Amino acid sequence: MTRFGYTLMTEQSGPRQLVDYAVKAEAAGFDFLVSSDHYSPWLTTQGHSSYAWSVLGAVAYATSRVEMMTYITCPTMRYHPAVVAQKAATLQLLSEGRFTLGLGSGENLNEHVVGEGWPAVTVRQDMLVEAMEIIRELHTGNLVTYDGQYFRVDSARIWDCPDGGVPLGVAVSGEKSIERFAELGDHLIAVEPDPELIQGWDAAHPAESRKIGQIPICWDPDRDAAIARAHDQFRWFAGGWAVNADLPTPAGFAGATQFVRPEDVAESIVCGPDLDALAESVQPYIDAGFTDVALIQVGDEQQDRFVSEIAEPLLEKLRAL
Template sequence: MVRFGYTLMTEQSGPRELVRYAQAAEEAGFDFAVSSDHFSPWLVSQGHSPYAWTVLGAVAQATTRLELMTYVTCPTIRYHPAVVAQKAATMQVLSEGRFVLGLGSGESLNEHVVGQGWPSVDSRQSMLVEAIEIIRELHTGELVTYDGEYFRVDSARIWDAPDGGVPLGVAVSGEESIERFAPLGDHLIAVTPEPGLVTAWDAAHRGESRKIGQVPISWDPDEDAAIDRAHDQFRWFGGGWAVNAELPTPAGFAAASSFVRREDVADAIACGPDLDKLAESVLPFLEAGFTDVALVQIGDEQQQRFVDEIAGPLLERVRALG
């Protein structure tokens, strides 16, 4: 059975609001919640970017059933992998086993801020390989020393290591990244519903795994208002990973998306009050073989009403499709 999640979009809501939305999402019946882990919003109009790990810790205490996941954390530049290992272990203990650590090679938008530059794609992926190896070793609870090309860990131990460690999801975008990361990760993460990704992952992973995707929607009683909000806050979405990983600032995303038209966004993202139309936007992921799909309700303006009133009926529709 397909599982459906709610997205804690840290770029568009403040920390207290995100905790409240997570509680409402659990009450509405979502199976899991994913949280972005950003230093900056994609666009200035989104207006937020609280520290995801503090929010997730609060959400872990404010919920009892909802599985939690980062979607995704880059454990290589802004964070050292040993620190990510410690944070993830603590989250797993706080949530009593409800946490999945989603990892990826990152975006310049969030990683350049610490002044360490922005490496090439090949280097970033090699760094991610080492980071995953370090995190895996530290989650055993044993003393770890690691001397890699990019990272060194000196006599480190996670003292509050959960039994069995923390499941790892890894973001992939094509055959090359699948070849590198399928043997290292537990679950696939991808934002495009390509059947080839699932097939290639299964061939390389050779074990049970989840395939976790994400779909933006813009619910509003007024379809024009829904489209306007999606265009204002989510027009960056169409750039694709190759573009989105490289731009360093919200101003850069604004410039890169300045020629994206309102109708372009309406064609790409389901907008308006029609719940059947919104539900059908998950079909490409279901047809591609994804086992988990997280919904993103765009904008903070209608977020509370969405989780309180709309999420339940919408979940009935997407589960019927699944």
């Protein structure tokens, strides 16, 4: 049976609100939580971007059952992979084994801030391979020295290391990335309901694994208000990841999406009060073979009501699919 998650969208809610939503999401019956890990919001109208790891540490302490995951962390520029390995190990201990480290090659929006430029995609993927190798080694608890093309680690050890390390999810988008990362990752992450991705991953990664997707929805008792909010805060979604990975600032996303109309957004994001329609928008992920699907409720305006009142009946409809 497909498992359903709730997204802690750090770009659209403050840190205290996110912890509160996480507690309510657990009570509503979500199976897992995923958190974005951003330095900037996609658009200035979202208005937030708190440090995901602090939020997740608080969530780990405030919850007891629900699983947790970064969706996703880039361990190559803003963070050195040795630091990511330590953070993930600590969070796994705080959550008592409920954490999965979701990794990817990142977006310019978040990684350029450290002033190291933005490499080509092939370089970013090479860097991610090295980073995952380092994280794997450090999660053994052994002393690690690593001398790669992009990263060096000098006599490092994680002293508080969970038994078995931390499961790694890795974002893939096609055959080439599956070939690069299937041996290093435990679980697949993807943002498109493409059955060929699932088939390719299973062929390259025969061990049991999760296939974790994510989809935005915009619940509101007023459909027009939902469409307006989705357009105001989530029209960047229409660009696709080939574009989204390379734009450097919220101003860039605003410029790139200036001609996206509300009706365009409504075609790609289900908006309004119809829970059947919201649930049915997830069906392509189920049909494609995803084991886990995380929902994004767009905007903070109706977030508390969504997670407190709407999530439980919506989950019933999703599980009935």
